[in-house]
Amino acid sequence: MADIKYTDDHEYLSIEGDVATVGITKHAQEQLGDVVFVELPEVGKAVAKGDEAAVVESVKAAAEVYAPVSGEVVEANGDLEGNPGLVNEDPEGGAWFMKIKISDKSELDGMMDADGYAKFVAEQG
Amino acid sequence: MSPGGGASVNQKGKAVAHGADSSETLLQTPLFELHTELGGKMVPFAGYEMPVQYPLGVLNEHLHTRNKAGLFDVSHMGQAFLSGPDHETTAAALEALVPGEITKLGLGRMRYTMFLNDEGGILDDLMVTRSVAPEDDGRLMLVVNAACKDADYAHMQAKLPDSVKLTAVEDRALLALQGPAASSVMAKWCPQATDMGFMTASSTQFDGIDCHVSRCGYTGEDGYEISVATDKADQIARTLLSHDDVEMIGLGARDSLRLEAGLCLYGHDIDDTTSPVEADLVWSMSKRRREEGGFPGTERIQRELRDGPGRVRVGIKPEGRAPAREGTEIVDEGGNRIGVVTSGGFGPSAEGPVAMGYVQSAHAAPDTGIGLMVRGEARPAHVAQMPIVPHRYYRKPK
Numbered sequence: 001m002a003d004i005k006y007t008d009d010h011e012y013l014s015i016e017g018d019v020a021t022v023g024i025t026k027h028a029q030e031q032l033g034d035v036v037f038v039e040l041p042e043v044g045k046a047v048a049k050g051d052e053a054a055v056v057e058s059v060k061a062a063a064e065v066y067a068p069v070s071g072e073v074v075e076a077n078g079d080l081e082g083n084p085g086l087v088n089e090d091p092e093g094g095a096w097f098m099k100i101k102i103s104d105k106s107e108l109d110g111m112m113d114a115d116g117y118a119k120f121v122a123e124q125g
Numbered sequence: 126m127s128p129g130g131g132a133s134v135n136q137k138g139k140a141v142a143h144g145a146d147s148s149e150t151l152l153q154t155p156l157f158e159l160h161t162e163l164g165g166k167m168v169p170f171a172g173y174e175m176p177v178q179y180p181l182g183v184l185n186e187h188l189h190t191r192n193k194a195g196l197f198d199v200s201h202m203g204q205a206f207l208s209g210p211d212h213e214t215t216a217a218a219l220e221a222l223v224p225g226e227i228t229k230l231g232l233g234r235m236r237y238t239m240f241l242n243d244e245g246g247i248l249d250d251l252m253v254t255r256s257v258a259p260e261d262d263g264r265l266m267l268v269v270n271a272a273c274k275d276a277d278y279a280h281m282q283a284k285l286p287d288s289v290k291l292t293a294v295e296d297r298a299l300l301a302l303q304g305p306a307a308s309s310v311m312a313k314w315c316p317q318a319t320d321m322g323f324m325t326a327s328s329t330q331f332d333g334i335d336c337h338v339s340r341c342g343y344t345g346e347d348g349y350e351i352s353v354a355t356d357k358a359d360q361i362a363r364t365l366l367s368h369d370d371v372e373m374i375g376l377g378a379r380d381s382l383r384l385e386a387g388l389c390l391y392g393h394d395i396d397d398t399t400s401p402v403e404a405d406l407v408w409s410m411s412k413r414r415r416e417e418g419g420f421p422g423t424e425r426i427q428r429e430l431r432d433g434p435g436r437v438r439v440g441i442k443p444e445g446r447a448p449a450r451e452g453t454e455i456v457d458e459g460g461n462r463i464g465v466v467t468s469g470g471f472g473p474s475a476e477g478p479v480a481m482g483y484v485q486s487a488h489a490a491p492d493t494g495i496g497l498m499v500r501g502e503a504r505p506a507h508v509a510q511m512p513i514v515p516h517r518y519y520r521k522p523k
Binding site: 032056081 | 126127177178182183184185377378380447448450470471473478500
């Protein structure tokens with residue numbers, strides 16, 4: 001069973017073994033509005049925690065998706081390029097952005113669980 | 126995830142008097158209660174708390190306006206009257222500040238023009254209406270941008286002759302109804318409006334309420350603007366929204382609609398450095414005014430008309446799917462910088478990214494290949510004829 005973590009950049013990581021499936025949260029896509037464009041990283045790309053790894057754009061704004069952990073991009077969700085609206089429909093399911101093979105699991109320390117993230121969102125208003 | 130460059134809806138004008146965090150000073154329009162009741166997401170805009178979108182979302186609000194009719198609250202814009210002894214006097218006074226043909230403006234007709242500084246740069250763009258009623262002779266109604274209104278009024282006060290008086294109208298709201306169904310919607314409560322030509326105005330009644338209706342807008346669609354007493358605005362808005370074809374539309378869709386229609390947003394596509402010639406707004410000047418001059422910056426504008434401007438505003442169609450936002454650098458095929466994007470995003474009706482910006486004149490012909498520097502990479506695009514989505518203004522049968 002996957003372990004789900006959340007970052008304060010409104011991204012989620014679904015961790016199975018040493019691979020994290022990364023996407024943006026339901027709250028993040030609501031803030032962004034109708035998603036019309038997604039740009040994904042190349043498979044095989046090495047990313048460091050905090051790097052701009054992908055781009056998600058709505059009608060009115062562009063946003064970066066950061067690599068929440070360091071590692072190697074092992075898969076990118078090509079479905080999003082043809083159907084960016086999936087990010088609004090199923091953000092925490094079918095609309096994951098990338099899978100990263102985690103190089104240092106200690107980077108997960110301090111990330112929020114679902115309850116912690118719900119509180120974080122509520123506090124942000 | 127975090128919003129990058131070009132986040133949030135374009136702010137009209139950079140001259141907003143308030144800092145981003147001074148929410149306590151934000152003004153509200155007479156429809157504020159309605160916006161919040163409808164779930165509008167309120168953002169600071171030109172000193173007002175305005176709805177950027179409703180639960181329908183920017184994409185569907187945009188498409189609804191193109192397919193049926195959208196209702197916009199534009200009460201933040203500045204409404205003002207210029208009053209003089211007769212039309213000739215008032216028109217001449219305004220013509221000293223703008224390059225548009227005002228003297229020959231007919232009764233009940235309206236015109237788009239712009240205030241210019243002494244260097245021919247654009248201080249603001251505005252709509253000028255001559256009342257249809259003969260008893261109003263000598264009076265012009267102006268609608269100016271919210272972010273510029275204080276500066277515009279000060280500019281006029283300083284320049285107008287004593288015989289022409291400026292009155293800022295603070296007790297009226299302004300609603301816009303835009304889209305192919307606008308006329309059939311108006312037919313229900315203001316039948317007179319269906320017979321009005323594009324860019325004409327009339328004092329009339331909407332469902333028994335006195336108002337001033339003009340057939341114009343900022344979306345490229347047929348539509349109306351309704352100027353009405355502040356305390357009646359909510360009633361008119363709710364009446365319009367009771368029609369199945371009408372949805373409330375926020376600033377997000379207003380921006381994407383006007384972008385597809387090739388219409389300028391002040392502070393972005395035009396500002397105090399751009400001339401009307403560079404901005405491709407020469408159509409708004411009559412032959413007489415081009416030749417006679419008599420507006421601020423005449424020397425520069427006549428020179429640019431004669432020799433061509435160094436840069437010009439063009440439409441831009443990216444060839445890929447990536448939107449190019451405001452500030453994106455434009456390069457030629459050799460990678461040399463030739464201009465900059467001034468508005469850009471996704472066009473829901475164009476079904477892809479759209480933009481406008483300034484390029485060196487040598488690159489301004491439609492279909493010229495250009496590159497847009499998005500995230501460090503030159504993305505292929507071409508200069509596109511504006512409007513990118515054709516205008517569908519109402520033309521009265523002869």
